[in-house]
Amino acid sequence: MTTTRAAAPITAGHPDGRPYGYQDLQPLMSLMSGDEKHDPAATSTLDVLWVLYDRVLRVAPDTADDPERDRFLLSKGHGPMAYYAVLAAKGFVPRAWLPGFGAYDSRLGYHPDRTLVPGVEIGSGSLGHGLPLAVGSALGLRAQGLAGPAVWALVGDAEMDEGSNHEAVQFAGAVGLDRLHVVAVDNQSATYGWPGGLAARFAMEGWSAVTVDGRDHDALYEAFTAPHPGRPHAVVARVEPKY
Amino acid sequence: MDTMRDRFCTVAGGLLDEDPRLAVVLAVISGDRFQDAAKAHPDRVIDVGIREQLLVSVAGGLALTGLRPIVHTFASFLVERPFEQVKLDLNHQGVGAVLVSAGASYDIASGGRTHQGPGDVALLDTLDGWTVHVPGHPDEAEALLRHAAADGDNLVYLRLGDQVNRVPQPVSPGRFQVVREGRTGVVLAVGPMLDAVLEATSGRDVTVLYASTVRPFDAATVRAAVGRAAAADLVLVEPYLAGTSADFANGALADVPHRVLSLGTRREELRRYGSARDHVAAHGLDPAGLRERIDGFLQP
Numbered sequence: 328m329t330t331t332r333a334a335a336p337i338t339a340g341h342p343d344g345r346p347y348g349y350q351d352l353q354p355l356m357s358l359m360s361g362d363e364k365h366d367p368a369a370t371s372t373l374d375v376l377w378v379l380y381d382r383v384l385r386v387a388p389d390t391a392d393d394p395e396r397d398r399f400l401l402s403k404g405h406g407p408m409a410y411y412a413v414l415a416a417k418g419f420v421p422r423a424w425l426p427g428f429g430a431y432d433s434r435l436g437y438h439p440d441r442t443l444v445p446g447v448e449i450g451s452g453s454l455g456h457g458l459p460l461a462v463g464s465a466l467g468l469r470a471q472g473l474a475g476p477a478v479w480a481l482v483g484d485a486e487m488d489e490g491s492n493h494e495a496v497q498f499a500g501a502v503g504l505d506r507l508h509v510v511a512v513d514n515q516s517a518t519y520g521w522p523g524g525l526a527a528r529f530a531m532e533g534w535s536a537v538t539v540d541g542r543d544h545d546a547l548y549e550a551f552t553a554p555h556p557g558r559p560h561a562v563v564a565r566v567e568p569k570y
Numbered sequence: 571m572d573t574m575r576d577r578f579c580t581v582a583g584g585l586l587d588e589d590p591r592l593a594v595v596l597a598v599i600s601g602d603r604f605q606d607a608a609k610a611h612p613d614r615v616i617d618v619g620i621r622e623q624l625l626v627s628v629a630g631g632l633a634l635t636g637l638r639p640i641v642h643t644f645a646s647f648l649v650e651r652p653f654e655q656v657k658l659d660l661n662h663q664g665v666g667a668v669l670v671s672a673g674a675s676y677d678i679a680s681g682g683r684t685h686q687g688p689g690d691v692a693l694l695d696t697l698d699g700w701t702v703h704v705p706g707h708p709d710e711a712e713a714l715l716r717h718a719a720a721d722g723d724n725l726v727y728l729r730l731g732d733q734v735n736r737v738p739q740p741v742s743p744g745r746f747q748v749v750r751e752g753r754t755g756v757v758l759a760v761g762p763m764l765d766a767v768l769e770a771t772s773g774r775d776v777t778v779l780y781a782s783t784v785r786p787f788d789a790a791t792v793r794a795a796v797g798r799a800a801a802a803d804l805v806l807v808e809p810y811l812a813g814t815s816a817d818f819a820n821g822a823l824a825d826v827p828h829r830v831l832s833l834g835t836r837r838e839e840l841r842r843y844g845s846a847r848d849h850v851a852a853h854g855l856d857p858a859g860l861r862e863r864i865d866g867f868l869q870p
Contacts, residue, residue, distance in 0.1 A: 394636070442664050448634065450662045453654065459624050460659055463631015463639075470593055470613040470637060491655070494621035 339418030402457020455489030
């Protein structure tokens, strides 16, 4: 099967050569939304995505097809503006693609498609698919002796209601899939909530699990890079409530 | 003789020795038969427990990393239960896999409706790009499994059942075979229906075609065979939901006035137990039932 990748290297950053930083994400997002005063709370995943791509994930535009790269699977595929902004900031996609967001001839849809967007590992939107696919990816890398790459799935706390995620959490914990990582962005939108918090659910299934402030970049970095030998790792990133 | 499922388990275990790209993914069903293979290849025989959604998603994830997963359980739990996973985690991701079912249609008749899956091929037909093998003999099942394992990154469904024909046919994926030539019409027998079709049409001057690979649908062979007949009449005899291939047959004959009779299992739930043989007869797919309907359709 073919995947469409950009043919030429993409120049990312400011005209004077400075790379894009966190402060550039809101202006990049405004290219898609047309909203110059984008409310940070509307983008629950923004800080998590930035810290991962800026400081944690070992993947770049020129290694987007390298078997040794880290895999980031955006399971929470709706509202992907923050994701596209980070991909543009890091040079996976051209900045010029952003204003076309959602248009018929745009590669950037309201849910991402891996065959259309360079650097995107999975097509997502329907909830409950990214984490199970990440389990398979971690198993596939292990079966090929690729012990280096980490596999990350980003889910939402309401998305964890899906039964398919429960299958994945139980299985990954039981088999100690330690190259698997989940970051759950918790904006308290799960319909019935999680007794004791979502991290307790992961911990009960044998995962390493921590809860942090999803807007605190240093706290996120520390949580993302915490050692977790023999166990998969979950980071619950708490942000402003959805409602 | 071993069953198709027996043959699959033996051959798939051996294929893991030969091809490091292959992995077998299970949800408990047949896990006991893969114990030796799991010892030899602990990272490439994966049993996810009774988790059919995860079964298919894991296959998608394995394929994303470059492996070729062989995914196996009973038909109702492989295609119907995790259908969204098949649609999104294989088709939509643009990755391949080999899905291998057992217990086709009403093999597990005494198990009741929960274990019967005569709609599997029709459901897969709502998706693009699937090769569908419906072998009629364990030898064909083995040949088609070996073909599927080596079939690049294609999406393949291998439908195994307990009903078999007495003699295996040569396997040629993509091509239907002419088993018998006649002049008054064409009957296409899919997989395990061949023996019953041959018996039902004995003494009739009809062409009998055989398909062990039903997708892609070999329109060229169907069109040519119908073109040689005195009347453009085609009978489809399928071991699953009646009419499953009707759209493909009508497409093959779109440029000629024609008639198609679709035989297969009925849509109404047959709320009976018993044996597969009982269900074959109840759906009119035994030689007597087929003969009556074929004779009523074709010109004398």
